[in-house]
Amino acid sequence: MLGLLSFGEELSGYDLKKWANWSLRFFYWAPSYSQIYGELRKLEDLGFAVSRVVNKDDIRGKRLYRITPAGEEAVARWAAEAPVEPAVLKHGVMLRMWLGHASDPAMLRSMLEQHRDESEKMRVRAAADVEGSEHEPGWAFPTMVLRWSERYYADERDRAETMLAELDDAVRKQRRARRRGGAKRSSEELRQRRA
Amino acid sequence: MLGLLSFGEELSGYDLKKWANWSLRFFYWAPSYSQIYGELRKLEDLGFAVSRVVNKDDIRGKRLYRITPAGEEAVARWAAEAPVEPAVLKHGVMLRMWLGHASDPAMLRSMLEQHRDESEKMRVRAAADVEGSEHEPGWAFPTMVLRWSERYYADERDRAETMLAELDDAVRKQRRARRRGGAKRSSEELRQRRA
DNA sequence: CCGCGACTATTTCGTTTAGAAATAGTCCAG
DNA sequence: CTGGACTATTTCTAAACGAAATAGTCGCGG
Numbered sequence: 001m002l003g004l005l006s007f008g009e010e011l012s013g014y015d016l017k018k019w020a021n022w023s024l025r026f027f028y029w030a031p032s033y034s035q036i037y038g039e040l041r042k043l044e045d046l047g048f049a050v051s052r053v054v055n056k057d058d059i060r061g062k063r064l065y066r067i068t069p070a071g072e073e074a075v076a077r078w079a080a081e082a083p084v085e086p087a088v089l090k091h092g093v094m095l096r097m098w099l100g101h102a103s104d105p106a107m108l109r110s111m112l113e114q115h116r117d118e119s120e121k122m123r124v125r126a127a128a129d130v131e132g133s134e135h136e137p138g139w140a141f142p143t144m145v146l147r148w149s150e151r152y153y154a155d156e157r158d159r160a161e162t163m164l165a166e167l168d169d170a171v172r173k174q175r176r177a178r179r180r181g182g183a184k185r186s187s188e189e190l191r192q193r194r195a
Numbered sequence: 196m197l198g199l200l201s202f203g204e205e206l207s208g209y210d211l212k213k214w215a216n217w218s219l220r221f222f223y224w225a226p227s228y229s230q231i232y233g234e235l236r237k238l239e240d241l242g243f244a245v246s247r248v249v250n251k252d253d254i255r256g257k258r259l260y261r262i263t264p265a266g267e268e269a270v271a272r273w274a275a276e277a278p279v280e281p282a283v284l285k286h287g288v289m290l291r292m293w294l295g296h297a298s299d300p301a302m303l304r305s306m307l308e309q310h311r312d313e314s315e316k317m318r319v320r321a322a323a324d325v326e327g328s329e330h331e332p333g334w335a336f337p338t339m340v341l342r343w344s345e346r347y348y349a350d351e352r353d354r355a356e357t358m359l360a361e362l363d364d365a366v367r368k369q370r371r372a373r374r375r376g377g378a379k380r381s382s383e384e385l386r387q388r389r390a
Numbered sequence: 391c392c393g394c395g396a397c398t399a400t401t402t403c404g405t406t407t408a409g410a411a412a413t414a415g416t417c418c419a420g
Numbered sequence: 421c422t423g424g425a426c427t428a429t430t431t432c433t434a435a436a437c438g439a440a441a442t443a444g445t446c447g448c449g450g
Contacts, residue, residue: 003294014428027289032408037429062415062428072297079298084287084306086313087351091282094222094343096274099198100336102267103274111279118281137372140365141295147361148289148354155350159343166342170335177332209399227437232400250444257399257444 001031001039002048005067006075010052012064013037023142026126026149040065048074097163101178105171112167116160123153196226196234197243200262201270205247207259208232218337221321221344235260243269292358296373300366307362311355318348 004016011019013036021030031039043049048071053061067075093115100108126149133143199211206214208231216225226234238244243266248256262270288310295303321344328338 003290003297006294006297012428018427024290024293027284027286027293029283029285029407032410033429034409034431035407038406075294075297079291079294080302084291084310086317087287087289088224088285089222089282089347090224090284091222092279093282094340095198095219096279097343098219098222098337098340099201099270099274100339101333102198102201102270107275115279122281137375138296138369140368140372142293144295144358144361144365145289145293148292148358151354151357152284152350155347155354159346159350162346163339163343166339170339173335174333177335180332207399213398224436227439228400229402229438230436233435 001036001043002067002071002075002078005049005065006072008067010064010066012062013040016040016065026122026152027145043071046074047071093160100170101174105167108171109164109167112160112164116157116164119153119157119160123150123157126150126153196231196238197262197266197270197273200244200260201267203262205259205261207257208235211235211260221317221347222340238266241269242266288355295365296369300362303366304359304362307355307359311352311359314348314352314355318345318352321345321348 001016004019005011009015013033016036017031017033020028020036024030040049040051043065044051047068049065049067051063051065053063093111096103096111097108126146130143130146130150133139133146136143196211199214200206204210208228211231212226212228215223215231219225235244235246238260239246242263244260244262246258246260248258250257288306291298291306292303321341325338325341325345328334328341331338
């Protein structure tokens with residue numbers, strides 16, 4: 001949240017949600033409203049942001065948040081000090097491929113094709129975003145990350161393509177193994193090796 | 196959980212945790228104990244798995260779970276029917292690059308180098324796992340996914356390398372923009388475009 | 391043979407995050 | 421002047437995380 005606010009704009013929780021959805025979608029999460037509004041309250045308590053009620057005598061006035069100097073300091077500190085954990089990838093398609101023995105091969109194929117096509121669509125979207133931000137002053141870093149995202153999806157598409165080419169072979173191998181009743185034995189073996 | 200059990204072994208919650216950590220680490224999550232043990236209880240309630248207490252008069256006996264025919268059916272149903280959501284990538288390094296304006300360029304550089312090196316390490320680990328499972332009968336699908344993972348980390352390494360080459364340029368651009376006080380104005384503009 | 395460290399195994403608990411829906415005001419087109 | 425789309429915030433439940441507590445087992449070195 002502070003990172004988003006560190007661009008200097010005054011934003012509402014709703015703005016933050018929209019902006020996060022749009023700009024972080026390629027490499028980060030889309031925080032829920034409950035999280036955003038909760039965090040904003042904390043930030044204000046900590047003095048890292050200040051809010052300004054825009055309209056309403058009402059209980060639910062629109063509330064714009066602005067980062068404070070203390071908040072900017074906190075972002076800088078975070079950037080310098082917070083440990084970078086390894087990236088987390090939750091890849092449902094690969095999970096299903098991993099459990100391919102439980103699926104119909106035709107289904108696996110069409111799922112992979114769909115994934116390849118989706119990846120290509122994402123690549124195109126990222127490319128369009130690069131176009132749109134490339135010559136914006138002050139957007140050098142976001143643009144660089146967008147370029148990274150475009151390539152990420154191009155790579156993802158290519159990996160799906162490669163796996164598509166390997167699929168028949170894997171299905172054949174799996175069938176052969178099952179005919180020999182090897183599934184249980186071999187997982188036992190692998191367990192040994194892991195230990 | 197059912198997917199892991201669908202390989203036919205009798206496993207404890209602890210086994211499941213270990214196995215998931217080991218085998219799904221490249222493309223999926225490492226579920227917590229609390230989640231695993233909770234799910235196992237649910238699976239048993241639903242009749243998708245049965246448990247067998249191995250040792251103990253005690254309250255905490257070791258408990259081995261085995262998938263039932265109903266469970267196998269459920270896995271097959273899941274594989275065929277559950278919608279595949281887009282993969283989620285939570286990439287702390289890219290988040291920091293995106294917020295590069297808030298960091299020291301030297302810090303960004305060393306973070307990227309570290310990420311590149313970590314990716315290469317992961318690639319090597321995945322490659323070793325491919326070696327280990329390649330000729331196992333019944334492991335055709337997991338092996339294929341491991342090959343995918345190896346390439347994933349090779350691609351990740353290469354993208355980090357490319358970004359490293361682009362970094363100086365981005366830093367220069369950002370500095371120029373800041374000198375012209377453009378940061379706030381331009382983000383305003385981009386917001387317009389988004390709308 | 392005993393005690394100590396490493397590993398197996400499960401439970402507990404507090405926090406965080408997700409996800410969806412409820413609530414309600416605004417703004418514009420027809 | 422009204423219905424639909426969008427802005428804006430809150431609320432609630434469920435899921436997931438993460439770390440620690442608890443406790444049995446197993447081997448090995450003194």
